[in-house]
Amino acid sequence: QVQLVQSGGGLVQVGGSLRLSCAASGRTIENYSGGWFRQSPGKEREFVAGLSWSGGSTDYAESVKGRFTISRDVAKNTVYLQMNNLKLEDTAFYLCAADATRWGRVPRDYDYWGQGTQVTVSS
Numbered sequence: 001q002v003q004l005v006q007s008g009g010g011l012v013q014v015g016g017s018l019r020l021s022c023a024a025s026g027r028t029i030e031n032y033s034g035g036w037f038r039q040s041p042g043k044e045r046e047f048v049a050g051l052s053w054s055g056g057s058t059d060y061a062e063s064v065k066g067r068f069t070i071s072r073d074v075a076k077n078t079v080y081l082q083m084n085n086l087k088l089e090d091t092a093f094y095l096c097a098a099d100a101t102r103w104g105r106v107p108r109d110y111d112y113w114g115q116g117t118q119v120t121v122s123s
Helices: none
Strands: 003-007 010-013 018-025 033-039 046-051 058-060 068-073 078-083 092-099 117-122
Touching: 003 092, 018 033, 018 092, 018 117, 033 068, 033 078, 046 068, 046 078, 058 068, 078 092
Parallel strands: 010 117
Antiparallel strands: 003 018, 018 078, 033 046, 033 092, 046 058, 068 078, 092 117
């Protein structure tokens, strides 16, 4: 199994940037796909970005394409979400996820989850 511990997040103004980190332990992230999701009160968990097992392929929700970047550092066993040009509608609780056999845009594609972190974008 892999354990995921998130860091980053917080309060930022519109147009600002934040980087979320998702540190894995127990297994190397080279064996896992990675994903970032977000959730707002009263809404379903929403796909944000995904990274394939090889790290060579990425996928983004249309709402964040061109502004967010998912990446990983194998040496640090960490997956990142760089968020630029943040908008009010990016405010949400962000969660990282990983899976050994699947890679997709729905939460059920991932077995392992971080604890989540709040991102609040203010005007």
